[in-house]
Amino acid sequence: MGKKAQKDQGGSLPNREIFERMNFLYQSSRFFATLAHAPTAEHSNQPPTPVSSSSTMPLARFYMKEMRQVARKSVLRLSPHIKREMCQICSSPLVPGVSCKKRVKGKGNCRRLITTCMYCGGQKRIMANSKPDSPHILFVDRPEHRTIK
């Protein structure tokens, strides 16, 4: 899941049901954001018209927004990986090429990876200075903070 940011006490997770709910919302959102064609059902008579993710994006956005609100209400943290895939302003799931543009800007020490949401124009800027042999590891990803096995 990767949603936790704190150390775990025993084997049980205190807010397990809420995490499961957020997980479900996240997966549903991703599903609608990355659609290429509509799945054909056995009983449908018409030829399948492709449903692209651009028309289901409002739904994907709605689920992301729900997920964020659930987290906010229960005061739970979202993993930074999930936050990076979500537009902060309109809660769209950011899929490169489909719903966002990723560009690397800047030179030398000021290189940034800029992700621009195609729907609201909101931007995320992440530093992209690290060298290939020593990449920047997020706090959550560091081995000493491993929580769920």
Next chain:
Amino acid sequence: MSDSNKTSEIGFYTPLSETLKKRSGGPPDVPIDPVTKKFTPGYIERTVDTQVSDIRGQAAFRDRVDGRELMLVNPYREMPGDTRGSKGGRDKGGRRIRRKTVTAREKRQLKLYDLPKEACRYELFQSLNLMWNEYMEGLLATKQMPGPMGLFVGDGKQRQNMLARLVKADFHGALLEVVRSKCPNFVGIKGIVAQETKNVFKVVTRDDRLVVVPKTKTVFTVEFASGGHCTIYGDQFSFRASERASKKFKPKPTIDIN
């Protein structure tokens, strides 16, 4: 030729003729107090209508106007650093401001959360329903009884636990059927929940229709894939889906829909 002669005769600075004044209801003759050479006190005295305020004449000028500063321009609105309501701009220090929220107007204009017609395909939502069933299986599983059957078979205590989990669960993608409703049009609507808001379930039916079903005065049934169903009383459920996750429910007096 004669016209231009006339205009030059009349001239730019000659006072308005009497006919013109009468016709336009022109500016009243401006009587200036001969002693103080001031216009305002006399004007207020004349124009303040005693029906509007109880203050008359000189008192009106003395109490309400004399010595007060009148703002003809709102300095706060026109300050150069004021970027309230603008999409992005600069703050007082000259730094670029980045908006962090979507306004309600933008939400409506960009139609950020409305589902378009092409997307209301029941087949799509069947896939969502599959995911929902898996989610439910995981949620309602216990050590003794994996799968949602724990809800229906277990003893009282376990059942309470399961019901509590259900109340906090998410219903997007659930197969919902309207069993009873105050408005008979809604009874019998069966479909998969696309969106859930504070008052309403937006459901996609088998014939690709998006139906908006209000929660109040309505009783729903949720069907699980492994059989079995549970009843939802809409009146008790009229909260935002995200709020339900952390809400303590207070029972309402009746479950009657009337």
